[in-house]
Amino acid sequence: MIRGFLTILGSQRRQMFGFLLWATTFGVAQGLAMLVLVPFVQALLDLDGSAAVRWLLWLLLLVAICCITFYVQSIRGMRLALFTMRTLHHRLGEHLVTLPLGWFTRRRTGEVSQIAVKGTMFVGSTSAHFFTPVIANTTSSLVVVVGLLFFDWRIGLVAAAGAVLLYVAAIVSSSVIASAEEANHRVSIAVNNRVLEFARCQPVLRAFGRAGTSYEPLAEVLDTQYRTGRRMMWRSVAGISLNGVAVQAVFTAILAFGAWLAVTDRIEPALLIAVFGLAARFTGPVGELADLGSTLRMARDEIKRITDVLETESIAQPAEPQPVSMPGSVEVEHVRFGYVDGEPVARDISFRAEPGTMTALVGPSGSGKTTLFRLLARFYDVDGGVVRVGGVDVRDQDTATLMGQLSQVFQDVYLFDDTLRENIRIGRPDATDEEIAAAAETAGVGRIVDRLHNGWDTPVGEGGSALSGGERQRVSIARALLKGAPIVLFDEATSALDPENEAHVAASIRELADNSTVIVIAHKLSTVVAADQIVVLDDEGGVDDVGTHAELIGRGGQYARFWHERTAAAGWAMAH
Numbered sequence: 001m002i003r004g005f006l007t008i009l010g011s012q013r014r015q016m017f018g019f020l021l022w023a024t025t026f027g028v029a030q031g032l033a034m035l036v037l038v039p040f041v042q043a044l045l046d047l048d049g050s051a052a053v054r055w056l057l058w059l060l061l062l063v064a065i066c067c068i069t070f071y072v073q074s075i076r077g078m079r080l081a082l083f084t085m086r087t088l089h090h091r092l093g094e095h096l097v098t099l100p101l102g103w104f105t106r107r108r109t110g111e112v113s114q115i116a117v118k119g120t121m122f123v124g125s126t127s128a129h130f131f132t133p134v135i136a137n138t139t140s141s142l143v144v145v146v147g148l149l150f151f152d153w154r155i156g157l158v159a160a161a162g163a164v165l166l167y168v169a170a171i172v173s174s175s176v177i178a179s180a181e182e183a184n185h186r187v188s189i190a191v192n193n194r195v196l197e198f199a200r201c202q203p204v205l206r207a208f209g210r211a212g213t214s215y216e217p218l219a220e221v222l223d224t225q226y227r228t229g230r231r232m233m234w235r236s237v238a239g240i241s242l243n244g245v246a247v248q249a250v251f252t253a254i255l256a257f258g259a260w261l262a263v264t265d266r267i268e269p270a271l272l273i274a275v276f277g278l279a280a281r282f283t284g285p286v287g288e289l290a291d292l293g294s295t296l297r298m299a300r301d302e303i304k305r306i307t308d309v310l311e312t313e314s315i316a317q318p319a320e321p322q323p324v325s326m327p328g329s330v331e332v333e334h335v336r337f338g339y340v341d342g343e344p345v346a347r348d349i350s351f352r353a354e355p356g357t358m359t360a361l362v363g364p365s366g367s368g369k370t371t372l373f374r375l376l377a378r379f380y381d382v383d384g385g386v387v388r389v390g391g392v393d394v395r396d397q398d399t400a401t402l403m404g405q406l407s408q409v410f411q412d413v414y415l416f417d418d419t420l421r422e423n424i425r426i427g428r429p430d431a432t433d434e435e436i437a438a439a440a441e442t443a444g445v446g447r448i449v450d451r452l453h454n455g456w457d458t459p460v461g462e463g464g465s466a467l468s469g470g471e472r473q474r475v476s477i478a479r480a481l482l483k484g485a486p487i488v489l490f491d492e493a494t495s496a497l498d499p500e501n502e503a504h505v506a507a508s509i510r511e512l513a514d515n516s517t518v519i520v521i522a523h524k525l526s527t528v529v530a531a532d533q534i535v536v537l538d539d540e541g542g543v544d545d546v547g548t549h550a551e552l553i554g555r556g557g558q559y560a561r562f563w564h565e566r567t568a569a570a571g572w573a574m575a576h
């Protein structure tokens with residue numbers, strides 16, 4: 001547990017050591033204060049006034065030391081809590097930006113947000129509120145056991161054996177509760193995800209007349225949560241009872257053994273009474289330790305989740321990053337890739353896009369067009385073959401070099417909860433307002449500005465919720481135009497293609513193609529025809545054909561068949 005803390009604090013461990021030292025000193029002072037009660041009570045029972053005053057002074061001194069050390073360690077505990085949270089936020093933030101983009105699935109982002117908000121808070125508050133009783137109770141109990149050995153070695157031995165028994169009971173009860181807690185945690189995450197899904201899929205549920213009925217996946221997981229919660233409750237009761245019984249048993253054993261010593265004249269009654277008081281003070285903190293076990297276990301689990309993220313391998317950075325050798329060129333050479341082992345999405349894909357040209361990627365739904373984009377932007381590393389961007393293997397470039405060459409207009413556009421202007425400026429932070437306006441005009445953002453009550457300075461809401469899908473896409477196109485990267489990856493999302501949008505998308509692609517290499521997942525006939533080359537993917541992870549529109553029609557293959565089918569239909573898309 002403490003090792004876990006030290007791991008997440010990294011080089012900033014000094015704070016932890018300082019806190020531990022003060023908390024331990026407090027525990028020792030507390031233990032000594034308890035011990036001093038024995039000679040004090042003895043002196044009172046012996047009617048030895050001067051000894052009683054002497055021990056009382058010692059007691060006062062130790063109480064004063066307890067107060068001071070408690071105060072200092074509390075402050076340090078609070079500081080450690082804040083420091084831990086800040087360190088965790090920094091370390092998580094620094095590490096997350098080095099992870100492969102493919103790591104950020106929807107499930108993962110849910111988990112990360114839970115870890116970053118709740119997890120860090122919980123771990124931080126553990127040092128502020130729970131370390132002190134654990135450390136202080138452990139040390140004071142040890143001091144008391146040593147003291148008991150000193151006052152009466154026989155009772156001391158019974159207390160030491162009792163401490164071992166209590167420790168074993170705490171471990172057993174802890175493991176009984178721990179498995180139930182872990183199951184409960186897993187179910188809580190599932191409930192969290194299902195509730196989000198339930199909120200998100202409201203439009204679909206209502207469209208299909210299911211608004212009033214229950215949503216089975218959520219109902220199921222809530223049912224599981226109820227059952228897991230009940231199991232956890234029973235196990236917790238069993239664990240806590242085991243601890244309670246163990247504490248009482250140890251206390252009774254000390255009492256019984258002490259009574260037997262007294263009855264058989266083996267111990268002075270005055271010492272026995274004082275020792276009984278000490279035994280009561282000893283079993284209390286040890287029992288409390290077991291109660292704190294559950295909180296500490298939860299903190300340990302959170303630490304494990306945090307360290308798991310921190311230990312996730314970053315995207316491999318080249319030892320000697322290579323500079324771009326052919327700006328604007330893209331080569332995909334015998335690429336093999338699958339998200340899951342044994343299920344290849346790309347088996348052998350090759351094509352080449354010359355600088356300044358436009359390549360249209362077409363193929364059946366699920367043939368791997370989006371996946372190819374992800375490989376070009378190095379969301380994932382290929383399993384075989386090479387992806388070269390700017391003439392250099394993407395694995396031999398540092399992230400900034402690779403990203404500097406690419407503009408991406410993907411289907412799932414994310415807008416930040418900021419103004420429209422700032423959302424476009426992300427494309428090139430040093431762009432002037434005039435440059436932003438020019439890019440926005442081409443992309444058709446001007447129409448959005450007119451509609452919004454505060455024009456350019458209107459916040460677009462979290463994730464761009466104040467804009468339509470088509471409008472969000474236009475903002476993302478404006479970003480790409482503004483960035484002016486040598487290579488543009490453009491996904492012509494079908495959902496966003498209303499006639500007004502279509503005109504802007506076409507104009508933007510033309511403008512982008514004037515200055516950059518454009519690779520487009522094409523859904524529009526005009527885009528495909530305008531491309532310098534068309535790469536037709538098959539549904540087996542390969543390339544069916546590569547050529548211009550005229551060449552492909554002339555060869556009469558899969559593309560020609562699609563072409564004839566789609567032109568006969570009202571709309572056209574190369575997806576099935």
Ligand SMILES: Nc1ncnc2c1ncn2[C@@H]1O[C@H](COP(=O)(O)OP(=O)(O)OP(=O)(O)O)[C@@H](O)[C@H]1O
Pocket residue numbers: 339340345363364365366367368369370371372575
């Ligand atoms: N993150 C992922 N994890 C696992 N499998 C995935 C993931 N993303 C895509 N796939 C799978 O990879 C295959 C190719 O998907 P991809 O999205 O690249 O196809 P696509 O050609 O772009 O499809 P569409 O035209 O429908 O958008 C599909 O079978 C899909 O289920």
